[in-house]
Amino acid sequence: MKRHFNFTGRQSIPADMVSAVVQPAGQDGIRSFDLRIGDLATLGLPAGARVYVEPYVKSSSMRFAFGTVGAILPPQDRSLPEIDDGAGVLFRVLVVDETDKVGRLLALADKIAPLGDEQQRDAVLPLETRDLGEAVWRLEADKGVRPKLLINSRYPGLKQRLLEDPLMMGAVLPLAVRDAIRVVRHEDDEALEWVMRWRQFVEDVAGAEVAERIFDEGEDDGDEMDEVIDDVCRQLVEKRRYLSRALKIAEALSNG
Amino acid sequence: MAETVRMLNEDGARLFREFVERARKGSTESAPWHLLTDEATSAPLDFAAEVELRAFASRVEFGRYLADAFKHVERRRLSREAGMWNWLALRYFDQLCPPNGAGARKLLATGHYVLEGRFAHNRYYRHLVRAAWYAMALHGTEGEILLTSAGKPTPGIGQWGEISEQLAGYQDILGSRTAMVVAAKLFLDDARTTKRGAASPDGPGSVRRLSTVLRQLAMTHDLRTAEPAEVVVMLPGEFEAFRGGPKPPRKRSLLRRLIGADDARQ
Numbered sequence: 001m002k003r004h005f006n007f008t009g010r011q012s013i014p015a016d017m018v019s020a021v022v023q024p025a026g027q028d029g030i031r032s033f034d035l036r037i038g039d040l041a042t043l044g045l046p047a048g049a050r051v052y053v054e055p056y057v058k059s060s061s062m063r064f065a066f067g068t069v070g071a072i073l074p075p076q077d078r079s080l081p082e083i084d085d086g087a088g089v090l091f092r093v094l095v096v097d098e099t100d101k102v103g104r105l106l107a108l109a110d111k112i113a114p115l116g117d118e119q120q121r122d123a124v125l126p127l128e129t130r131d132l133g134e135a136v137w138r139l140e141a142d143k144g145v146r147p148k149l150l151i152n153s154r155y156p157g158l159k160q161r162l163l164e165d166p167l168m169m170g171a172v173l174p175l176a177v178r179d180a181i182r183v184v185r186h187e188d189d190e191a192l193e194w195v196m197r198w199r200q201f202v203e204d205v206a207g208a209e210v211a212e213r214i215f216d217e218g219e220d221d222g223d224e225m226d227e228v229i230d231d232v233c234r235q236l237v238e239k240r241r242y243l244s245r246a247l248k249i250a251e252a253l254s255n256g
Numbered sequence: 257m258a259e260t261v262r263m264l265n266e267d268g269a270r271l272f273r274e275f276v277e278r279a280r281k282g283s284t285e286s287a288p289w290h291l292l293t294d295e296a297t298s299a300p301l302d303f304a305a306e307v308e309l310r311a312f313a314s315r316v317e318f319g320r321y322l323a324d325a326f327k328h329v330e331r332r333r334l335s336r337e338a339g340m341w342n343w344l345a346l347r348y349f350d351q352l353c354p355p356n357g358a359g360a361r362k363l364l365a366t367g368h369y370v371l372e373g374r375f376a377h378n379r380y381y382r383h384l385v386r387a388a389w390y391a392m393a394l395h396g397t398e399g400e401i402l403l404t405s406a407g408k409p410t411p412g413i414g415q416w417g418e419i420s421e422q423l424a425g426y427q428d429i430l431g432s433r434t435a436m437v438v439a440a441k442l443f444l445d446d447a448r449t450t451k452r453g454a455a456s457p458d459g460p461g462s463v464r465r466l467s468t469v470l471r472q473l474a475m476t477h478d479l480r481t482a483e484p485a486e487v488v489v490m491l492p493g494e495f496e497a498f499r500g501g502p503k504p505p506r507k508r509s510l511l512r513r514l515i516g517a518d519d520a521r522q
Contacts, residue, residue: 008476052478054428060377061427062332063480081332082427085374096478102490103434103482105475 011043013093013109020055020091020114022080032079033114037093040069040107045095047071049106054092057084058142069095086130088140088148089114111144124194124201125173125180127162129153137162139176143187146194147180149173166249170242174233181229185214205239206232258306261325263339264346268297272346273370276363284359287349301340303329312351315403318413319388323396331393338371341386345369352384352414364416381424384414391424398433400448401440406455418455419443422467428474435470437484438491439463442498451498460494469495 017038025031035053047070054063062082067073083089091114095107125147132138132152141147149172151159162168184198203211213228264272268291275288291297307325312318322344326334334340345352352369353361363369368384380386391399402423405415419439429435443454443463456462469491470479479487488499 010476050481052480056428058376058378059426061431063431079332081375082335082377084376084378094478096481098481101483102486103478103480105478108475 008104010105011045011107013040013043013095013107015109015112018091018093018109018112020089020112022089022114025085029085030079030081031083031089033089033091034078035066035074035091035093037066037072040072040095043107045069045106046097048099050096050098052094052096054094055080055083055089056092057087057089060084066093086132088128088145090145113146124197125149125176127151127159129159137172137176139179141180141183143183147183149176165246166240166242167246170237170240170246173240173242174237177236178229178233181214181232182226190215202232206235258308259347260300261305261307261340262292262298262300262343263337264291264298264342265339268294269339269342269370269372271297272342273366273372276366276369279353279361280363280366282360284355287346289346292343292346298343299339301337305329307344307347309347312413315388315405315413315415316392316400318348318351318385319392319399319403322385322389323392326389326393334393335386335390336375336380338375338380341383342370344385345383348385348413351412354412362410364414368414368416377427378425381427381430382416382421384416387416387420387424388413390430394431395433395436398436398440401436401444402430404444404448404450406450418457419450419463422463426467426471428479429467429470432470432479434479434482434484434487438470438487439466441484441488442466442495454498461496461498465494466491 017040018035020033020035023032023034033055037051040051041047047068049069051066051068051072052063053066054061056062060083062080064075064078066075080089091109091112093107093109093112094105097104097106127149128140128151130150130153132150132154136152136155136158138150139147140150151162162172181198181202184195187195189195190199199211199215202214210228210232214225214232217225271288271291275283275285278285305326305328307322312321346369349369353363355361364384365382367379368382371380371383371386373379381390388403391402393399395402402420404419405417406419423435423439424430442461443451445451453459453461454463457464459465470487473479473487473490477487477490488495491499
């Protein structure tokens with residue numbers, strides 16, 4: 001079991017105290033954000049401690065001063081010109097003791113994802129539309145972050161089409177699920193809600209023993225584990241019957 | 257003589273990239289200067305800026321010059337102006353990688369000269385012109401460490417080394433003045449040249465290790481507000497030699513370890 005040592009007494013800010021929304025890019029191609037923070041004083045943090053918000057994507061990040069624990073004050077300019085384009089933004093909230101010289105972190109919230117709709121929050125593999133250039137879809141699955149299936153926003157109604165068309169679903173989902181499992185199984189923190197959700201998903205499709213093999217085995221023979229994961233996707237396809245459903249729809253359409 | 261800065265459009269960037277790739281394969285053709293002014297490959301910026309085609313003795317001098325030339329433009333906005341950075345890279349190409357007597361050049365990877373595609377820090381930070389400007393625009397004198405190279409000096413102003421790579425690769429380190437001051441304290445000597453071992457790929461206390469340790473420290477301390485002197489004290493013992501302490505024992509070579517030879521030369 002992974003153990004965490006916290007020698008400086010840094011507190012965790014509960015994720016439900018922070019809610020962020022990323023606004024789509026304007027004509028200048030730059031996104032911006034809005035972020036609300038709950039009453040940090042209820043965590044026993046000193047009123048004068050500084051609050052900073054850091055949106056980030058992989059190695060790109062920016063810092064915004066958000067006032068103090070006693071007086072949260074979002075800056076007027078919350079644009080994100082130095083954050084990587086076309087990727088999901090996460091947020092960190094830091095509370096810093098600036099009375100000493102070591103910049104001690106009093107509290108931290110990390111990996112805060114912006115709000116999406118309720119259905120997407122509950123889905124194992126949430127869908128999100130984004131400008132993907134010429135790509136129809138892409139899986140966003142970085143370590144430490146919940147995987148997302150990205151659908152190109154440039155084609156009108158593509159997301160809805162995917163949800164309604166079993167042929168399209170059958171072409172996209174098994175591959176996306178396969179690649180997502182390959183990443184999620186290496187996640188260090190097994191207690192994360194979305195990791196547990198993935199494990200449950202695999203268990204529902206292929207059984208508890210397979211789920212244990214995929215998520216609990218450390219070192220593995222790459223080819224052998226790939227086969228196990230491929231088999232999960234094969235079972236998913238058999239259960240969901242994408243092609244049969246698509247044929248049925250096609251038949252119904254041709255019969256008028 | 258001052259020239260108005262422009263931007264290379266997509267076609268201009270593509271043709272510039274193709275030239276760079278040919279040069280890497282040994283082509284001795286001159287740089288395609290016409291791309292800088294042709295309407296088909298370049299365009300005006302929506303703000304005014306001028307630069308001079310003059311010689312620079314070092315990356316630091318180059319960076320200072322650019323920081324001054326663009327001080328009237330909002331830094332964060334300028335940061336993602338790929339077309340402009342490509343234009344400048346072409347403009348100063350003969351200084352970034354000077355041709356030898358036969359016209360051949362020694363080039364780094366293409367991404368150090370040409371930016372293509374949407375903004376992504378992990379590609380943009382390596383652009384040689386943008387990097388020089390960014391270091392000085394953001395940190396002033398403290399940014400000099402980002403533009404310092406270890407090892408033998410090479411001609412021109414187009415160097416890129418381990419120090420640049422490790423300190424600029426993560427924006428939370430790149431954006432921290434404290435991290436820059438700490439790195440300069442550890443790795444620059446009184447003459448502002450790099451100390452031996454600072455750019456070692458796997459040595460204890462190297463800049464690569466500093467980057468890793470600072471990111472670990474950032475879990476409990478805010479690198480932007482901590483005082484540099486306090487951070488230096490917090491660094492683990494492997495940095496002792498660079499802090500001014502005794503040097504660690506010299507690592508024996510693999511051969512010496514295999515044959516059981518001691519440290520002394522035989």
